[in-house]
Amino acid sequence: MRAALHRVGALLALVLALVMHAPAQAHKPSDSYLTITLADDAITGRWDIALRDLDFAIGLDADGDGAITWGEVRARHVEIAAYALARLAVHVDGADGPKCTVEVGAQAIDDHTDGSYSVLPLTVRCPKLPKRLTIDYRLFADLDPQHRGLLYLQAGGVARSAVLGPQAPVQSFDLKEASRLAQFFDYLRDGVWHIWIGFDHILFLLSLLLPAVLVWGGRQWRAAETFGAAFWSVVRVVTAFTAAHSITLTLATLGYVSLPSRWVESAIAASVVLAALNNVWPVFHGRRWMVAFGFGLIHGFGFASVLVDLGLPRDALALALVGFNLGVECGQLAIVAVFLPLAFSLRRSWFYRRLVMIGGSLVIAVLAAVWLCERLFMFKVLPF
């Protein structure tokens, strides 16, 4: 009974929160939102213009009661379209190139933070398929020079954005498909870069690689006999890590799974601690690839948040995903390529087996433990 009462209390609080917070209409400078999309050789668009601005320009509030009704807006749809179109020109190539015709479809209403907007669906017909598009935007330039048109232009798998207004009324945009290859390499580079600056990923990998040139014999680490044995041990770890993080990177990027970043980042730090401690007090010596796989799943979520922050082209998602992932692998392989020969040549020395393997692992564990606390309790001690 008490528990049930608590539930009701919590629910009430939630409902109150929803009721009490009527979103306040913001005071904001005047903006319009112009979206133009080139797909399958057709150009379509959408233009959201604030009713308040339209009222100031052409007067929508017919009865002057301070409230604009849908009827008052509907009665002026033709004038709204004519007023807006007279202040927008789309050209093929430069501003002196052939002009495209723009038509407005059936208008509707949408709500933005600062009030309601009339939504004008656009159909743009150009005399020829444009390689470059020029937009000449003059809306409200005479009434409110601080008005801006926020353009979002999508073509050839690339999204461009621009701020139109009296400060820059005419702007041109190259629609040539940004070469897919160049785009792919951009993501590849980002992937490589991310693994190199991601100390937590590097340290995790190193913690798993350090013992690869050694063999756990009873109570201590001994040098691996052949390069082949060490090599295959590394291959197993790297492959398992790669397979695992590829799975979660893909799932998270495509939006199938989503975890709070604070927990992901904390779990990544925890994985580094455990992997490093496993070198000092081995539990998983023979099956490190399983550790790599299990924790690799968590690291994948970390990679995904970076990729999402970079921005994803909606129609080139696979390209971005594969490029970024391959970049991460290349970055990893570069680290392995430096590590393996070095570690293999040093594996018999006391320096490697005690100082690097045990001392290094302890340092990594301590460092990662600090990260873990930082990420769990949201404070900052380390500069990286």
Next chain:
Amino acid sequence: MPFPRVALFLAPLLLAVLPAGAVPHVPSSDSVVVERLPARATDPRMRELIGLRAAWRRDPADANAAVRLAQAYFDQAAAEGDPRYIGHAQAAIGLWWERPDPPPNVRVVRAMLLQYGHRFGEAVADLDAAVAQQPGLGEAWAWLAGIHMVRADYAQARRACTALAPLAPPLIATGCMAYVDSLTGRAQPAAAALRAALQADGGAGAARRQWVLTRLAEIEEHRGAVAPAEAAYREALGLDRSDVYLLAAYADFLLDHNRAAEVLVLLKDRARADVLLLRLALAAKRAKDPAQAGWAADLAARFAAAQARGDTTHQKEEARFALAVQGQAERALALAQANYVLQREVADARILLEAALAARQPAAAAPVLQWMAASGVESVTLRALAARIGALR
């Protein structure tokens, strides 16, 4: 580079602002109200604006009509905290906006609009030119004093106050000088001078008294004289409750004294103005009010919208939001540093110190510490923060 990487970063930002998820709708009937305008056409203030607008329309080249209209829109923007009116004001003097040599009264209005967009250098140039041509232009001197204060140029501010003194009512003249004194090591005499002037000029208009009372409240607050500060704030609010600046200053005072619940009451209908929404969000967070998440989301959306149009005039507010609501110390510090390049008042100094502390980067606080030493500013809050920064080093 085949396509600018910037676009990749900007695009998600714009996507956040764009109604990508929202589907436009068609209201169910003609009688559905889809938008409420800020005022009816019959509202006295609106009627005045409509009259001024008609006069300007008849002859847009008449500088006096244009200035009157622009001034009225500017006043409206200040009272409502609504930047759309700034754009309308700019349109009113549009004929002269790009001209190198407009008449002095147009220059003053242009400077007012420029400083609104934090273009302080250009505003000062306009005002200097205006007073050079017409030294009796009291309003220009008042704006010069204000802008120099914001930029912490106290010698220039004092010069402007001196020039203003014979042109302005005694209350304003005293207020101007006291404002400068209060930040240059003479806070106590400044407060006494303001009190004496208020007493001597009992018949001054409400707006003027309110401005002086607000100054007095701030001076007392900086000195750590809590009760006198509160009394001055309350007296100012008793005159008129619409001034956005005054409400924001009093809300900050309440927040500093752990009275977040009172802020929620004071500002509950004023969330339209960003600066007041910020105080609501801060208060809701402190009071663990259930509206907290909603206010924070609203404010984040507004900052995103401002950023999408390339507007950086919100950096001080955004820094406070990032620090106190979002817990992002480093972003807050970057914003506070960028803001401090342009604006150097006590509040600007304070957020920079707070962010530097939270981000554990004492070196970032250096410009504020230098300013504190050079100006002799008396602020208990700044001094306490500076001491903590010192301990961090």
